[in-house]
Amino acid sequence: MNARKILISAVLLALAIGVIVLVNVLSNSRTQTELLGFFPGASVNTIGTVMLRDASDQTKLQRRGDVWVLLPKMASTSVTSGTGFSGALGTEVAQEKPAAGTNAMEYPVDSGAVNQLLETLVKIRKSTLVSENPAKQITFGVDSLHGTRIEAIDIAGRSLGEVILGKSSPDYGSNYFRPENSNQVFLVPESNRWSLTADHKHWEDKNILKFDQVQVKQLTIAKNGSLTVVIARADSITKGWQLIKGGKMPLDSNKVNSVLNTLSNFQAAEFEDSAYTDSATGLADPQLALTINFKSGSSRTVAIGNKKAGQSNYWLKIPEKQYLFLINDWQYKQLDKKAEDLAYVPPKPGTPVKPTLKPKSPGRVNLPGKNPAKK
Numbered sequence: 302m303n304a305r306k307i308l309i310s311a312v313l314l315a316l317a318i319g320v321i322v323l324v325n326v327l328s329n330s331r332t333q334t335e336l337l338g339f340f341p342g343a344s345v346n347t348i349g350t351v352m353l354r355d356a357s358d359q360t361k362l363q364r365r366g367d368v369w370v371l372l373p374k375m376a377s378t379s380v381t382s383g384t385g386f387s388g389a390l391g392t393e394v395a396q397e398k399p400a401a402g403t404n405a406m407e408y409p410v411d412s413g414a415v416n417q418l419l420e421t422l423v424k425i426r427k428s429t430l431v432s433e434n435p436a437k438q439i440t441f442g443v444d445s446l447h448g449t450r451i452e453a454i455d456i457a458g459r460s461l462g463e464v465i466l467g468k469s470s471p472d473y474g475s476n477y478f479r480p481e482n483s484n485q486v487f488l489v490p491e492s493n494r495w496s497l498t499a500d501h502k503h504w505e506d507k508n509i510l511k512f513d514q515v516q517v518k519q520l521t522i523a524k525n526g527s528l529t530v531v532i533a534r535a536d537s538i539t540k541g542w543q544l545i546k547g548g549k550m551p552l553d554s555n556k557v558n559s560v561l562n563t564l565s566n567f568q569a570a571e572f573e574d575s576a577y578t579d580s581a582t583g584l585a586d587p588q589l590a591l592t593i594n595f596k597s598g599s600s601r602t603v604a605i606g607n608k609k610a611g612q613s614n615y616w617l618k619i620p621e622k623q624y625l626f627l628i629n630d631w632q633y634k635q636l637d638k639k640a641e642d643l644a645y646v647p648p649k650p651g652t653p654v655k656p657t658l659k660p661k662s663p664g665r666v667n668l669p670g671k672n673p674a675k676k
Contacts, residue, residue, distance in 0.1 A: 337426045339480060340453045340462040345419045349456035353499040355449045360501050362410060362418070364456065369415045370407040371504050374574055406624060408572055409506035417496040422453055425492050431477070432486040441486050442467030443479035449499050450481075466497055502571050509567040509619060509626055510601060512593070517561060519545075519594040522638060526586055530640045532557060547640035556643045563635045564593060564603070569626035570614055582616040582625065583607030589637055605633060 340348075353360045361372040431441070438444040443465045452463040467477035467486075475490045495503075520532045530547035541554040579585040583606030591603045605628070606616040614627040 338423075338462075339425055339427065339464045339478065340422055343423055343453055343455070343461045345416075345423060347455050348419055348422065348453050348461065349458070350454040351418060351422070352452045352454075353449055353497065355499040356447070358499045358501050360499050360504055362415060362504060363407075365407075369410045369412065371410040371501075371506075372407060374501055408624060410504050411506045414496065414504055417493065421493045421496045422451070425478070425489055427478075427485075427487045428475075428490060429488040430485055431488050433484050435484050438479060438484070438486065441477040441479070443477055443486055448479075449497060451497055466492075466494070469494060505569075505572050507569040507571070507626070509569055509617065509628075510564055510593075510603065511567070512565050512595070512601070514558070514561040514565040516595045516597065517593055518596045520557070520560070521592040521594075522636070523587075523590045523592075524637070524639075525588060526590075530638070530643070532643070544640055544643075548644075550640060550644040552643050553645040556638075560636060560638060560643070563632065564591065567603075567632075569617065570629050570632075571627050573616060573625035573627055577616070577625070579606075581607075582618075584616060584618050584625075588615075589633070591636060603636075605636070 349364045351360075351362045359374060362369055363372060432438075439447065442448045445465075447465075447467065449466040450463065451466060453461040455461055463481040465479045465481065467479065469476050470488060475488050476492045476494050477486055478489050478492070479486045518534055522529045522531075528546060531545040532542050532552065533545045535541050535543050542552045542557045544550060544552055584604055587604040587606055589605040591605075592600055593602075594600045602620060604618045606618070608615050608630070609627065612627075613630040615630070615633045617626040617628050619626075
């Protein structure tokens with residue numbers, strides 16, 4: 302073998318050794334990263350279920366193809382000391398039977414909140430080890446009775462890990478975590494505590510209606526089954542809004558637009574978790590019914606029933622969704638309008654009109670040492 306061939310062989314051998322070393326380094330690096338993660342092997346695309354639970358609430362989020370849904374609250378709300386999710390929830394909860402009186406249906410979830418949750422679960426790492434003493438777990442809020450339990454499950458149903466989120470650090474910039482079945486407590490910086498909450502309401506997609514109010518052609522408001530008012534958008538010659546039924550008074554466009562503003566970005570206070578008949582909610586004969594007709598020929602309707610006992614919320618239903626919403630009292634009042642509530646009220650005669658103030662002239666500016674000579 303001549304010198305040229307020996308040189309080429311040596312170069313190729315060195316390259317092969319370099320590739321092997323690089324692969325091993327990357328593999329070890331990936332393994333270390335996975336070992337430091339609370340949910341080894343988890344990625345945004347492999348997580349199929351997330352369960353969160355604390356002393357006051359619980360949430361179960363589940364992937365349905367390309368979307369996520371929020372399951373109804375489960376029967377048990379207590380956590381047994383020294384048990385994980387399966388032991389704490391018991392057989393009934395493991396089978397996901399809803400509590401008595403609840404609607405066994407899936408709710409739409411806030412997609413932005415879920416995306417933030419998944420990114421947080423994937424990125425949080427075991428950072429600073431602060432304790433391995435079981436007696437100090439309650440100090441950090443990571444004992445079995447406190448904190449927020451978080452479990453991630455992959456699409457195949459295998460658990461990716463379970464941790465307990467405890468208290469925040471004194472500067473609120475970090476949080477304490479303890480892996481389930483471990484005494485190690487870690488201080489994790491920037492762990493986005495609010496994105497790991499068990500608060501069921503936090504995950505609800507509370508959007509009721511969303512539309513461009515410029516496309517609204519007509520609005521009908523009916524109170525207790527009786528037609529109250531019908532408002533139509535005026536033509537290009539007659540600007541503003543006209544009262545079609547309910548009187549002959551002129552309308553204040555600002556007042557009409559205020560109603561449309563409420564409807565065009567309408568959000569509920571929360572979902573109704575319990576099952577009620579239409580007669581119990583008042584939706585069999587709604588207190589208030591609104592119909593929005595659009596220039597395209599389509600329409601949307603909203604029915605508002607009774608006020609829920611002991612609360613300041615009203616039940617609300619729209620035909621295209623099976624579940625019930627609850628809206629606040631102030632939202633109801635913004636929609637409960639008669640013709641006179643939307644009428645234009647001219648200023649009273651003799652009412653003084655505030656004069657338009659002219660902007661003050663800045664006047665002459667004298668610079669230090671540059672004052673003009675007096676004339």
